[in-house]
Amino acid sequence: MSSENPAARGASLADRVLAGDPRAIARALSLVEDEDPAAARLIGRLFPQTGRAYVIGVTGPPGAGKSTLVDRLVGGVRQQGRTVGVIAVDPTSPFTGGAILGDRIRMQLHAGDAGVFIRSMATRGHLGGLARATDEAALVLDASGKDIIVIETVGVGQDEVEIVRTADMTVLVLVPGTGDEVQALKAGIMEIADVFVVNKSDREGADRMVASVEAMLALEPFPEGQWRPPILKATATTGEGVPALLETIGRFREATRTRQAERRRERTASRLRESLLSAFSRHLNERVLSREEFNRLVDEVAARRLDPYQAVADVMRRAVK
Amino acid sequence: MSSENPAARGASLADRVLAGDPRAIARALSLVEDEDPAAARLIGRLFPQTGRAYVIGVTGPPGAGKSTLVDRLVGGVRQQGRTVGVIAVDPTSPFTGGAILGDRIRMQLHAGDAGVFIRSMATRGHLGGLARATDEAALVLDASGKDIIVIETVGVGQDEVEIVRTADMTVLVLVPGTGDEVQALKAGIMEIADVFVVNKSDREGADRMVASVEAMLALEPFPEGQWRPPILKATATTGEGVPALLETIGRFREATRTRQAERRRERTASRLRESLLSAFSRHLNERVLSREEFNRLVDEVAARRLDPYQAVADVMRRAVK
Numbered sequence: 001m002s003s004e005n006p007a008a009r010g011a012s013l014a015d016r017v018l019a020g021d022p023r024a025i026a027r028a029l030s031l032v033e034d035e036d037p038a039a040a041r042l043i044g045r046l047f048p049q050t051g052r053a054y055v056i057g058v059t060g061p062p063g064a065g066k067s068t069l070v071d072r073l074v075g076g077v078r079q080q081g082r083t084v085g086v087i088a089v090d091p092t093s094p095f096t097g098g099a100i101l102g103d104r105i106r107m108q109l110h111a112g113d114a115g116v117f118i119r120s121m122a123t124r125g126h127l128g129g130l131a132r133a134t135d136e137a138a139l140v141l142d143a144s145g146k147d148i149i150v151i152e153t154v155g156v157g158q159d160e161v162e163i164v165r166t167a168d169m170t171v172l173v174l175v176p177g178t179g180d181e182v183q184a185l186k187a188g189i190m191e192i193a194d195v196f197v198v199n200k201s202d203r204e205g206a207d208r209m210v211a212s213v214e215a216m217l218a219l220e221p222f223p224e225g226q227w228r229p230p231i232l233k234a235t236a237t238t239g240e241g242v243p244a245l246l247e248t249i250g251r252f253r254e255a256t257r258t259r260q261a262e263r264r265r266e267r268t269a270s271r272l273r274e275s276l277l278s279a280f281s282r283h284l285n286e287r288v289l290s291r292e293e294f295n296r297l298v299d300e301v302a303a304r305r306l307d308p309y310q311a312v313a314d315v316m317r318r319a320v321k
Numbered sequence: 322m323s324s325e326n327p328a329a330r331g332a333s334l335a336d337r338v339l340a341g342d343p344r345a346i347a348r349a350l351s352l353v354e355d356e357d358p359a360a361a362r363l364i365g366r367l368f369p370q371t372g373r374a375y376v377i378g379v380t381g382p383p384g385a386g387k388s389t390l391v392d393r394l395v396g397g398v399r400q401q402g403r404t405v406g407v408i409a410v411d412p413t414s415p416f417t418g419g420a421i422l423g424d425r426i427r428m429q430l431h432a433g434d435a436g437v438f439i440r441s442m443a444t445r446g447h448l449g450g451l452a453r454a455t456d457e458a459a460l461v462l463d464a465s466g467k468d469i470i471v472i473e474t475v476g477v478g479q480d481e482v483e484i485v486r487t488a489d490m491t492v493l494v495l496v497p498g499t500g501d502e503v504q505a506l507k508a509g510i511m512e513i514a515d516v517f518v519v520n521k522s523d524r525e526g527a528d529r530m531v532a533s534v535e536a537m538l539a540l541e542p543f544p545e546g547q548w549r550p551p552i553l554k555a556t557a558t559t560g561e562g563v564p565a566l567l568e569t570i571g572r573f574r575e576a577t578r579t580r581q582a583e584r585r586r587e588r589t590a591s592r593l594r595e596s597l598l599s600a601f602s603r604h605l606n607e608r609v610l611s612r613e614e615f616n617r618l619v620d621e622v623a624a625r626r627l628d629p630y631q632a633v634a635d636v637m638r639r640a641v642k
Contacts, residue, residue, distance in 0.1 A: 321608075
């Protein structure tokens with residue numbers, strides 16, 4: 001059967017993704033998540049048809065209510081008549097069991113709505129792989145014709161910065177709590193936030209949290225005409241503040257059209273660099289150093305008979321032109 | 322003057338580091354931190370004399386009191402008659418200004434004690450560089466004859482896991498707080514903890530924190546004969562619990578002698594892989610793709626005229642044997 005031929009399967013899968021077929025999208029995302037060799041061919045075919053969707057990253061500490069907020073955003077985007085895809089990434093979770101259950105529950109909120117696609121992705125060991133898989137998953141949803149793509153990720157560390165780098169804009173969700181929390185926010189994540197949302201704003205301390213973020217932003221110089229991240233209050237469980245967030249997202253998109261092209265270019269550059277390193281890694285494993293040879297090298301270095309710089313120089317001489 | 326010749330300077334610097342000269346150690350650490358080309362030669366010379374020190378990683382969320390605890394540990398180690406070096410790494414801080422001030426204050430605690438060396442290191446842009454610099458800084462202190470090396474790092478994310486991977490054992494410092502905090506601990510960091518310390522144990526909630534960690538550990542299968550991470554209570558400001566921590570560190574070291582060799586071997590393997598990728602990156606920049614060419618490639622991909630897989634394949638054909 002021709003559908004068993006990987007190339008033919010890849011081809012028809014691409015067409016079905018481009019037609020927006022949810023089952024094809026799901027299959028394509030699995031290939032991407034599994035780092036299946038067929039994913040490369042598929043992305044190659046989809047790539048010329050991408051670049052149309054607007055990608056929104058939503059991140060913040062665990063328990064900030066990001067999923068509920070994203071579900072509300074999805075509802076709002078649908079009311080505007082636009083389609084939406086959600087990729088929920090948990091860099092800390094090595095297994096998708098819970099994620100799959102979560103997907104089902106979340107999809108039920110939008111049951112029968114072909115304009116919504118929600119999918120969780122988990123780590124396959126290495127983070128570089130996850131950032132890349134997220135990037136490719138966004139390309140799949142983009143190619144499938146989704147107008148808006150939301151990348152939702154848990155946490156406030158370098159991992160999450162890496163993942164939301166795929167996005168055209170980033171929403172940082174916080175919750176009222178101790179002032180420690182804002183202090184604990186890493187410099188990196190504060191810098192990538194284009195909009196702050198203090199969620200669960202009916203809780204005590206919401207205004208104090210807003211004031212803390214205001215105080216941090218006050219330290220930053222925002223030149224005239226540059227976007228200054230607004231701080232919104234929301235209560236995702238009731239939907240309060242969600243229309244204002246949608247409006248702000250629209251405003252940001254308008255205000256940063258030129259900057260956005262530059263941002264996408266930077267992202268392309270860094271993804272290309274990462275892909276080149278992955279390709280070199282494969283080259284080493286498949287063509288230069290057998291596993292046994294590599295192990296022998298490690299033994300020599302571990303025994304202090306060979307210094308690591310010498311070891312690297314020897315391998316490079318054999319590996320590169 | 323021959324001291325202006327880099328090779329000669331490198332040679333004598335290595336000898337002075339091996340002799341334990343604090344000024345030479347400081348200079349060597351600066352070379353490592355600055356990723357100076359002379360650092361490679363220096364590490365190459367020091368490397369055969371390393372592998373003797375025992376390396377302890379100390380990590381935990383901001384505000385857990387790690388520095389105070391480490392200062393107490395340093396005192397305890399010195400009382401045992403052993404020498405100690407501390408590398409304090411803050412992956413979130415891009416600048417050492419504050420760190421330098423902090424070093425001075427901390428060094429004053431051990432003023433005039435040549436058996437103690439404390440140094441802060443900050444990010445130079447990329448995390449890979451920091452993990453590598455930390456690794457090399459530990460080699461410098463090891464070569465200088467320090468018996469114990471403490472790598473202290475702030476945070477509980479993937480970055481910190483990467484940094485403490487240099488260590489032979491890892492102490493995770495927590496503070497009493499909400500149960501959320503333990504839940505928020507990333508899977509990765511829980512797995513690398515060999516000892517848990519609940520610091521500021523005079524605070525309310527200390528026992529609850531101990532119980533939370535107990536509950537998490539109860540979910541893990543620890544086979545008979547395998548080290549089960551103990552949970553200690555401490556109050557670093559008064560020194561309470563520090564002798565028990567020192568005793569536990571000694572017990573862990575004894576209990577894991579075989580495992581430790583394996584751990585060092587794994588670390589050597591992963592550092593070698595990382596160094597090979599860095600070397601390839603330099604090869605690309607210096608020999609294969611001019612900045613202009615790379616920019617043109619990025620433009621083509623960003624404009625969707627070339628798919629990223631094709632772009633990578635083209636470059637690799639020119640780069641590798």
